[in-house]
Amino acid sequence: MSVFINHSNHPSANWSQERKEAALAYGGIMDMPFPELQADYSEQKINEVVQKYHSEIMAMSPAAVLCQGEFTYTYGLVRLLKEHGITVLAACSERLSREEWQGDVSRKVSYFKFVKFREY
Structure with a gap:
């Protein structure tokens, strides 16, 4: 069976x-959750994590991978x-924003509407 791997921080259930x-x-x-990557990781450490996930993904022979x-x-x-x-692939969405007011305080609320997947 073909598999689509969702490698992001956004579970497909949502x-x-x-x-x-x-x-x-x-x-x-x-779903293959995105790894937690610390801001102080070196390029070498990032590459080690890349290699680990690359191996895991390749072992599954996916039809496509969403990576964001x-x-x-x-x-x-x-x-x-x-x-x-x-x-x-990357997910392409339209950002829909609106400003909400409570008295003299405002906040911007953004919604993202999925449009399509776009290939890297």
């Missing part, structure tokens, strides 16, 4: 129906997966 259907077009959805999170890790993992012929 996705909209549209987003789930777009992912299911690639195969069954499997910390930029340097994402870049490294996306590059490696693409070098090995894996389709790697």
Whole structure:
């Protein structure tokens, strides 16, 4: 069975129906939570984490991987997966914002509406 790996901090259980259907077009959805990466990690440490997850992902032979999170890790993992012929995607959303007022205090509330997956 083909698998779509959701490698992000956004569990698929919380996705909209549209987003789930777009992912299911690639195969069954499997969540692989994004690693916790400390701001003080060296480039070498980030690369070690990239290598670990790359190996785990490749062992599953996914049809596609959604990869979004910390930029340097994402870049490294996306590059490696693409070098090995894996389709790697980012979620594209429309940001819908509105300002809410309570007396003289305002706050901006943003909503994100999934539109599509875009290949790296």
